[in-house]
Amino acid sequence: ITRMHFQWDWLCLGVLIISSVTAEIENEDTLDADVEVEDFDKQSQEADVDKDISPLEVVYQTPKPTGKVYFTETFDGGLAGWVLSKSKKEDTDDDIAKYDGRWEVEELKENTVPGDRGLVLKSVAKHHAISAMLTEAFIFHDKPFIVQYEVNFQEGIDCGGAYVKLLSSGDDLNLEYFFDKTPYTIMFGPDKCGEDYKLHFIFRHKNPKTGEYEEKHAKRPDVDLKKFYLDKKTHLYTLVIKPDDTFEMLIDQSVVSKGSLLNDMVPPVNPPKVVDDPSDKKPDDWDERPKIPNPDAVKPDDWDEDEPAKIEDPDAVKPEGWLDDEPQYVPDPNAEKPKDWDEEMDGEWEAPQIPNPKCETAPGCGPWVRPMKNNSKYKGKWKAPLIDNPNYQGIWSPRKIPNPDYFEDLHPFKMTAVSAIGLELWSMTSDIYFDNFIICSEKEVADRWAADGWGLKNLVASANKPGMFSQLMTAAEDHPWLWVLYILTLALPVGLGVLFCWPAKKTDEDIDFKKTDISKSITKGELKQEREELEDDEIEEKQNEDTAED
Numbered sequence: 001i002t003r004m005h006f007q008w009d010w011l012c013l014g015v016l017i018i019s020s021v022t023a024e025i026e027n028e029d030t031l032d033a034d035v036e037v038e039d040f041d042k043q044s045q046e047a048d049v050d051k052d053i054s055p056l057e058v059v060y061q062t063p064k065p066t067g068k069v070y071f072t073e074t075f076d077g078g079l080a081g082w083v084l085s086k087s088k089k090e091d092t093d094d095d096i097a098k099y100d101g102r103w104e105v106e107e108l109k110e111n112t113v114p115g116d117r118g119l120v121l122k123s124v125a126k127h128h129a130i131s132a133m134l135t136e137a138f139i140f141h142d143k144p145f146i147v148q149y150e151v152n153f154q155e156g157i158d159c160g161g162a163y164v165k166l167l168s169s170g171d172d173l174n175l176e177y178f179f180d181k182t183p184y185t186i187m188f189g190p191d192k193c194g195e196d197y198k199l200h201f202i203f204r205h206k207n208p209k210t211g212e213y214e215e216k217h218a219k220r221p222d223v224d225l226k227k228f229y230l231d232k233k234t235h236l237y238t239l240v241i242k243p244d245d246t247f248e249m250l251i252d253q254s255v256v257s258k259g260s261l262l263n264d265m266v267p268p269v270n271p272p273k274v275v276d277d278p279s280d281k282k283p284d285d286w287d288e289r290p291k292i293p294n295p296d297a298v299k300p301d302d303w304d305e306d307e308p309a310k311i312e313d314p315d316a317v318k319p320e321g322w323l324d325d326e327p328q329y330v331p332d333p334n335a336e337k338p339k340d341w342d343e344e345m346d347g348e349w350e351a352p353q354i355p356n357p358k359c360e361t362a363p364g365c366g367p368w369v370r371p372m373k374n375n376s377k378y379k380g381k382w383k384a385p386l387i388d389n390p391n392y393q394g395i396w397s398p399r400k401i402p403n404p405d406y407f408e409d410l411h412p413f414k415m416t417a418v419s420a421i422g423l424e425l426w427s428m429t430s431d432i433y434f435d436n437f438i439i440c441s442e443k444e445v446a447d448r449w450a451a452d453g454w455g456l457k458n459l460v461a462s463a464n465k466p467g468m469f470s471q472l473m474t475a476a477e478d479h480p481w482l483w484v485l486y487i488l489t490l491a492l493p494v495g496l497g498v499l500f501c502w503p504a505k506k507t508d509e510d511i512d513f514k515k516t517d518i519s520k521s522i523t524k525g526e527l528k529q530e531r532e533e534l535e536d537d538e539i540e541e542k543q544n545e546d547t548a549e550d
Contacts (some may be wrong), residue, residue, distance in 0.1 A: 058456065058459070058460060060116045061452070062074050062076045062115075063449055063452035065438065065440070065445060066444075066445055067440065067444070067445035068441065068442065069439065070135055070136050070439040070440060071132075071134040071135055071421060071437060072436075072439075073132065073436070074117075074435065074453070075105050075118050075119050075434075075435060076115070076117055078105055079105060082130050082132045083131055083175035083176055083178070084099075084103070084130055085129035085130065085131070085179060086176050086177065087099055087129065087176075087177045087178060087179035088179065089127050089180050090179070090181060096126070097127070099127045099128060099129040099424075100126055101122070101123040101126035101127055101128030101129075101425075102123045102126075103119060103120065103121060103128065104119075104120045105118070105119060105120070106433075108152060108154070108234070108457070109154050110154070110232065110464075111233075111234075111457065111460050111461040111464050112460075113456055116435070116453075116457070117435075118150070118433045118434055118436075119433070120431055120433050121423075121432040122430055123427075123430060124427065124428060124429065124430050125426075125427075126426070127425075127426050128424070128425045128426070129178050129179060130422065131175045131178045131422030132422075133419060134418065134419055134420060134421065134439065137169050137417050137418060137419045138166075138417060138418045140241075140413055140414050140415045140416075140417065141243075141414070142243050143243065143441040144241060144441050145239075145240075145241045145418075145439075145441065146239070146240050146241075146438075146440050146442075146443065146446050147166065147186070147238070147239050147421075147437075147439050148238040148437070148439075148446045148450065149164065149189075149435070149436060149437040150234050150235065150237070150433075150434065150435040150436050150453065151234070151237060151433065151434060152233065152234040152235070152433035153229055153230075153232060153429070153433075154431040154432070154433055155429050155431045156229070156230055156232065157192050157229050157427070157432070158193075158428045158429050159192065159194065159427070160191075160426060160428055160429055160432065161191035161192070161200075161425050161426070161427070162189050162191070162425070162434070163188060163189030163190065163200050163423075163425075164188055164189050164421055164423060165182075165184040165187050165424055166184060166185050166186040166420075167182060167183070167185070167419060167420040167422055168183040168184055168185045168204070168417070168419070169416065169417040169418065170183065173419060173420060175420060175422070178422050178424065179424065180424055182424075184204065185203060185204055185415050185417070185418050186201075186202070186241075186418070187200055187201075188200060188201050188237070188239045188249075190228065190229065190237065192229050197224075197225040197226050197228075197229055199225055199237075199251070199257070200218075201217070201218035201239060201247065201257075202216065202217050202218070203215075203265075203412075203415055204415075205412055205415070206415075206416060207405075207407065208407050208409060209405060209407050214267070216266070216268075217266050218247070218249070218257065218259065218264060218265060218266075219257070219264050219265075219266060221256045221257035222257070223257075225251075225256070233461060234433070234435075234457045235251055235252055236252050236450055236454040237249075237251060238250040238251075238253070238446065238450075240443065241261075241413060242413070243413050244413075245261040245410075246258065246260055247260075252454075253447070261412040261413060262410075262412065269412045270406075270407065271403055271405055271407065272406070273402065273403055274400040274401065274402055275403045276399075276400065277400065277401045278398075280398035281398075282398075283396075286396050287389065287391045287392055288393065288394070288395055289392060290389055290392050291386040291388065292386065292389045293383065293384035294385050294387045295384070297384035297385055299382040304379065305380070307375055307377045307378045307379065308375055309374070309375055310373065310375060311372065311373065312370040312371075312372060312373075313370055313372065313373040314370075316370045316371050318368045319363035321362050322364050322365075323359065323362045323364070323365045324365075324367060324368060326356055326359060326362070326365040326366070327356055327365060328355065328356055328365045329354065330353065330354065330356045330357075331350070331351035331353060331354075332351050332352050332353070332354045333351075335351040335352055421439070435453065436449065436454060
């Protein structure tokens with residue numbers, strides 16, 4: 001029984017280790033945080049590509065919108081309709097102020113879909129700006145606003161952004177002079193510098209009283225975004241703003257953040273109803289001290305403020321073998337003056353100091369000084385104990401008055417109309433890939449567009465995914481401790497086979513037990529045989545007695 005328990009313990013351990021390795025590999029292909037996945041319409045889930053075909057047999061067709069759209073771009077036809085900025089960035093040195101970063105239209109470097117091309121940011125440490133007019137201006141009235149596009153950080157990302165700006169409608173909008181101060185209505189997309197991984201959603205809200213605009217930033221998503229910046233895969237970014245003043249941000253069709261334009265933006269859309277009165281001043285005699293020194297307290301007569309905090313330890317004894325006459329450091333005897341040493345320019349050369357070798361085996365070198373210890377008589381500077389302040393009035397704050405700048409915008413969804421889309425970026429990493437922009441009002445249209453573009457890229461990437469062995473090696477490179485699990489996992493089948501299949505060695509206890517069983521069995525048989533022989537004898541004797549009587 002003990003042996004069986006031992007074998008089952010090993011079996012359970014093996015299952016746990018194998019499960020751990022499998023979970024680690026699977027985790028590489030999933031988000032590090034929980035995301036809410038929308039229940040998409042079945043039509044938006046279907047793609048025109050058979051998932052059973054190999055990557056080499058994929059036939060790419062340029063996506064076409066299936067409903068009302070305000071803008072689409074696949075870049076399969078080049079940069080027709082896009083305008084490179086001729087402007088300069090303000091408040092920047094002239095040598096880097098120009099928007100002279102280079103753009104190209106190229107296929108993906110990895111998991112290439114033949115014929116599918118995208119816009120690629122090519123330059124490092126340069127400003128880039130490119131934009132295009134919408135087919136039709138979007139007016140924020142009673143239909144949702146949806147912007148969606150793909151990004152692939154093909155070389156990873158050190159510091160840079162991949163966000164888009166939806167440029168505000170206006171008579172002075174000139175795409176040739178698109179720069180950082182060009183008015184925009186919405187900014188959305190990924191941005192990263194250092195270890196700060198962001199997903200921006202910013203909209204510019206117009207103050208109905210002053211007419212001035214103020215940026216409102218969505219609160220940071222609660223999920224870990226790091227994977228999307230480092231895995232060199234094409235990811236789909238979607239922003240949905242609804243007429244009921246709510247919004248959703250999605251990555252790869254999974255919701256990573258959602259909220260209300262009224263309650264989840266910083267600073268809030270609507271200012272507070274009351275504010276501090278700027279003319280209210282704190283009275284000079286206002287007492288904010290909750291505690292004060294006791295005015296009746298007197299310093300004790302035996303309180304000596306002159307006693308030091310530390311004194312020499314009178315009981316200390318110099319360790320035996322202490323080398324008083326040896327310095328702690330001596331000139332390096334092996335050092336040589338450099339050949340180019342000029343004493344007139346550099347002064348007299350001195351060998352560098354090194355620790356005195358004689359001090360290594362001694363308790364110490366140099367003049368011995370008694371160590372210091374805490375002074376038991378030390379009390380420090382006397383201070384009167386604190387008592388409750390009888391005149392305490394609390395922390396002063398100015399009185400509140402109605403906010404003269406207060407307004408209430410109950411529908412911030414009604415933003416400034418959008419007429420153009422632009423990329424105005426700086427990056428320390430090249431080859432950032434953009435593709436398949438769409439602006440529309442129907443989620444089904446955006447989903448179908450995604451299925452024909454991003455869905456196909458995702459399919460090819462999955463088909464090109466390395467085998468289990470490669471995944472194991474990659475996982476071990478990121479997590480070296482997995483090698484221990486791998487070794488244990490390989491050793492387990494051998495160990496379990498030995499435990500379950502190898503003949504068990506007979507122990508003395510087993511032999512004794514079996515001998516006892518055999519001896520008991522023979523003894524019982526002999527007793528039975530003897531009993532039967534006795535019964536036969538008794539029957540024979542009785543028959544003899546009956547015969548004699550006759």
